[in-house]
Amino acid sequence: MALQGKYQPLIDLANASGVSNLQVREQDNVLYIDGVAPTGEVKDKIWNSYDSIDPNFTSGDLVLNIDVSPAAPSTKLKVTTQSSNLNIRKGPGTDQPIIGKAAHAEIVTLLSKYNNDWSLIRTDAGVEGYCSNQYLTEQ
Missing domain, CATH: 3.30.460.10 (Beta Polymerase, domain 2)
Incomplete structure (x- = not known):
């Protein structure tokens, strides 16, 4: 305890x-x-x-x-990596474990902007985690 x-x-x-x-x-x-x-x-x-x-x-x-919650307010963004998949992490930081990936040009749901470097997203497959803002753009 x-x-x-x-x-x-x-x-x-x-x-x-x-x-x-x-x-x-x-x-x-x-x-x-x-x-x-x-x-x-x-x-x-x-x-x-x-x-x-x-x-x-x-x-x-x-x-x-x-x-x-799936009912939370959200926005759609596009993954804009050069060609590789975008790492989705358990928490905001490169030291956090990778829990999923989003493909180049995939549309993801922005749940919140954690800070200037990291955002909380969800993929259509339901993977929810943090990724680098530099690889996300408005549609």
Whole structure:
């Protein structure tokens, strides 16, 4: 339960921000937090909270599985890589694991702009994660 104490501000933020189906469990010295955020901005706030508790996400003791509600406001953007696929990552940063790819010229759904470098997107296949803004353009 020590990990729940460490990440209590993040759990409190998720509760206060309207994350539905919020589930928190600790297993093998890892805390798992699952749920559905009402907007991309809420998911971004949760990631910011995570970064403030564990700068650069280096502890490896939290698995954050918060998805954005399909009903959240969104915008369509085009993947504009040179020719390769765009990496979609678990969190905002190149140190985060790659959880999927978006093809060159694919249309993706922008859920939120995390900062000047990263955006939260969802593919038509349902892969949701963060990618570099430099490879996204308005249609």
